[in-house]
Amino acid sequence: MAAGMTLTMTVARKTEIGYFLSDGKDEVFLHANEAHERLHIDDEVEVFLYHDHENRLAATMDMPHVGMGEYGWLEVVDISPRMGVFLDNGINKDLLLFIDDLPKHSDEWPRPKDQMLVALKQDKLGRLLAKPVTENEIVKIAAMADESMKNKSVEGTVYKVIQAGAFLLTEDEHILFIHRDEMVGRLRLGQTVRCRISFVREDGRLNGSMKERKEVQYGEDADKLLRYLINRDGAMPYTDSTEADVIREKFQMSKSSFKRALGKLMKERRVEQVDGWTKIIQSEQEE
Template structure:
């Protein structure tokens, strides 16, 4: 059988070279670079190695046997991005593995970035080059367990594993499937992004609904500070209040009308502002 990238095979050390040794199965020779040796090897020694293609497309080998295989999905870390090719993930050997753009979201802004995490298994393209194959929804669904009740309204860690408008699927705390709707986002997350989220609802099937937004009472302080700063920058007065159109509030403050009114209410209650004929002003 011809040797192929991704195989784990036992080969014999045939001859030495300045940069390593060549291994053979009796028909093909494969380089084992010094950097890929876990210990020095000797002539005629039989060595178990993982096969991959080097940067020139030649078959090479490593004595480090990665967890990644053609059968099982494993979690890997993104090491880099190439715009017209895809993203690269580390599997423990010198050469990173490409996840093709064909297996990534169409929008480049949704692509993983360096440090993000992808579950992948190995596969070949038509030219038998080694690629990483991202795990589908079915893989996470098979691993998933129902969320415990105590998760409700608590912070969790989620790994984005599928772009599914109008939101994304998230693997929560390494055990439960969650959904983050676009209305609960502060930005549209990348595939492979690890996020701090809050469980807003545990559904009967054990999956969860999530939010990346702060709780309303946490947001009030930030929104109130935004309004106070605006007042300070404009002589202590502004012509915006309860009757101001939502579009104007959004344009000026970047807040929804509801968030704006909640923040105004907090400032009035704390006696930091007062209403006047045209809007509100800082309390004297």
């Protein structure tokens, strides 16, 4: 017998606090709190085996959301900075997703209420742990997308984070990639977001963006710059020559987005650049 197994066992003995179950060879304890009803000697029960809080092999009549050899979405219920994150697998003891299987940056870790796509594994002592579903397993369940999905809005949950961006599985089980430049804030494992499909690849995967279409974003960014200028009495020491890291820190937008927004305002004759400053054109305001 081992943790992660689902077995039909027979009640061999009763105690004040529970039952000893037998598979004909070995026995395991089923606490009364883990039984769904009052049991009697020779009753047959279906149980799931796990290690309890004292690391003893034990039985429960509660069935896990994800069993050995299966995978599924489990909710994050707690976080331990030293150990990892704990997931609700439908039984009394939460399932640990170990720190080694999580991103190095803690701000990319899942948070409580997030959903993680995982399977089960055993550590060296036979205890159950969660493990992220592999890319091969994702590919097996993923659906092929077609061109009709372009520009549609979809919801997806992050299952993998890399330096270039994040991979998500959509509600219709399409694989979707969001590049970091197309994010609104850094994404984390287990996070569910809504985004727009920007490209449908030949292999049936999707590229997505959390940003508005460019023509919409230009207007929003331009309004943001204009509000900033107004709050600074109509002038700011930032132009299209300002360093990209300064732009990102001050306005939370890329250098290219800043230049497009600034270009829009200049084309509309609402601002001008003078001696390293961007200024609202006062004559327009006075009119």
